Amino acid sequence: MWKQILDFDMHVNDVTRVKDIVSGRQHPLPQGTQTHTKERHIGSAVPPCNSVSSVIQAFCFSDTRKTKLETRNWSGGFNAVVNVGLDENWLGHPLAMANLYGYGRLAWNPDLSSEQIAEEWIQLTFGSSPQVVNTISKMLLSSWHIYESYTGPLGLQTLTDITGPHYGPGIESSENNGWGQWHRADAKGVGMDRTIATGTGFIGQYSRFVQKIYEPVENCPDDLLLFMHHVPYTYVLHDEKTMIQYLYDSHYEGAEQAAGLVKQWKKLRGQIDEERYSETLKRLEYQAGHAIVWRDAVVNWFNKISGIPDSQGRVGHNPDRVEAEDMQLSGYAPVEVAPWETASGGHAVACAQNSCSASSQFTRS
Secondary structure (H helix, E strand, O other): OEEOOOOOOOOOHHHHOOHHHHOOOOOOOOEEEEEEOOOOOOOOOOOOHHHHHHHHOOEEEOOOOEEEHHHOOOOEEEEEEOOOOOOOOOOOOOOOHHHHHHHHHHHHOOOOOHHHHHHHHHHHHHOOOHHHHHHHHHHHHHHHHHHHHHHOOOOOOOOEOOOOOOOOEOHHHHOOOOOOOOOOOOOOEEOOOOOOOOOOOHHHHOOHHHHHHHOOOOOOOHHHHHHHOOEEOOOEOOOOOEHHHHHHHHHHHHHHHHHHHHHHHHOOEOOEOHHHHHHHHHHHHHHHHHHHHHHHHHHHHHHHHHOOOOOOOOOOOOOOOOOHHHOEEEOEEEEEOOOHHHOHHHEEEEEOOOOOEEEOOOOOO
């Protein structure tokens, strides 16, 4: 019996993909869990070793005992979804093989840490220079948290456009589509109520020990709060921030950290062959830019629906940005963008001729 993960997400999979194994429930059939070592549904290079490791090394809870999944004597296994293509490096991104390598190493030896696996792979791939190993290791191990920060923290899921291109933000696409990836955001709050008392009852599929962790909203870990509960935007988290302010802060911090990966990589110029250095830099720069698209889409959407401003005044204020429709355009025509939150004001410009140009004079104060 294979337990498939919840698509499009980088965190709640830890709970859903091994739910029956972790909960201590017994099944007549051998059980296994499926992991994703690719970026098909998120469109971003996010090595998931930390995520896979957290599953394999997860604690299994029954009502009377607590053991690690890796030590359980169960007849099952792991399988992985791998996005191998025709690229010379198999997976497109020069750093993406860390995903497949990490999955294989963990499936063979679940005692390995993500740090050990990252260092192994980097030394095999880029050499043993301490600066190279330390820099790339920090990048790989932080990428999961960074991606989650500017897409869907607090168990909100990634908010990917799941009914369209499976790429980029589309906050409303996860509602009313039958796929089961709801966030139930409205003017008062957000989150899917999966409690036993008032929700879908999903939490009831765990052992009573685990239910005590997730069922009471005050006990639920913040990083899975919105997957388990529907709470008002003014709900105060364990770090004493309101939930809506945490969403704002997380997205701005995540986008800034994505830009920081570019700066870290640039320090390795001359220590990695030019072909792989340039290809990786190009992809990191693109992802840093796309993190800003994600950031603005999510914070603008939640600002509009909640009516609660960002306490730091960042949402909707981009003093260094020149809107395309305000530039001197030749051949370009304004267009409305769907979903609206993926472009400033819901508008962009499109080239309607064979040749178009756009210009603007920018002066920094």
